[in-house]
Amino acid sequence: MTLISAKNISVNHGNAIILQNVTLDINAGEIVTIVGPNGSGKSTLLRAFIGATPLKSGTLTRKDGLRIGYVPQKLHIDPTLPMSVARFLSIPLRVSASAAKDALEQAGSGALASRQMSDLSGGQFQRVILARALLGKPELLILDEATQGLDQPGSADFYRQIESLRETLGCAVMMVSHELHVVMAASDRVICLNGHVCCEGAPEVVASAPEYRALFGSGTQGALALYRHDHDHHHHAHDHEHEDA
Structure with missing residues (x-):
């Protein structure tokens, strides 16, 4: 099932x-990553998809009633403001303690509810932002440079947490x-992406595409194999369903 379908969309900023x-298209249950050089329109594309641009x-x-969870690139919170993680999750809409706890656990940060936002490490902070995006039980999770x-x-x-979600x-x-x-x-x-879709497909296909190499070189191929090896140690039970590219 298609959740969002973009057809020939163009976005201008002033005259640019x-x-x-x-x-x-983004289909139910798939993980789609947008890569591209700086200024290639990646964040703009996400903002268009959530209706902000x-x-x-x-x-x-969009599918009728589509629930989207959004994890922005950077969220600035005044460090002098005393605010617990649980309180942060209840702005602007109050959520029950159990709903907050569930979302934090799903985001891999179950023990953080009573901590102060200003005391969190970068990784903990991002997981709390992720938990906030999960509160609405999204069918589509949109992440802009979340790490x-x-x-x-x-x-x-x-990213392993995202895969398990x-x-x-x-x-x-x-x-x-x-x-x-x-x-x-x-x-x-x-x-x-580079203002337009240069190439798309399974990771292995894109990594060897000339358009991708023109933008990024070919250095990621070795890293891809290395990560896969490490990754498979973590996921023995994962049935390699994505490897028949």
């Missing part, structure tokens, strides 16, 4: 063309990331 004739042309259709500022093991753990909640995931090696392994489909 940010996105031109982008067509793509107007289209110049084209059409965007910016985390170290490599921290971001790998975060897809397994347990059945939600689709659409994410933008710079961490090509991790993302390539965690995705069912990769879309290479």
Whole structure:
């Protein structure tokens, strides 16, 4: 089932063309990653998908009543403001303690409810933001550079959490990331964007596409194999369903 379908969408910022004739679908239960150089329109595409950026042309259709959870690139909270994690999750809509606890556990941060937001590490903070996005029981989780500022093991753990959420909640995931090696392994489909869709497909297909190599070189192939090896140690039971690319 298609959750969101974009047909030939274009977005301008003033006179500058940010996105031109982008067509793509996000289907139930899949993990789709958008990669591309800086300024390629990745965040703009996500904002268009959540309805925060107007289209110049084209059409965007969403499944009726589609529930979207959004994890922004950066969220700034005044560090002098005393606010517990549980209180943060109850702004603007109050949530029950049990709903907050469930969302925190799903985000891999179950023990944090009573902690102060200002005391959290970068990784803990991101998991709380993820928990907040999960409160609405999303069918589609949209993440914009959600691991910016985390170290490599921290971001790998975060993406493993996203994969396990897809397994347990059945939600689709659409994410933008710079961490090509991790993302390539965690995705069912990769879309290479540079103002338009340069190439798309299974990670292995995109990693060897000339358009992708022109933008990123070929250095991620070895990293992809390395991550897969490490990843498979964590997921013996994972039936390699994505490897028949």
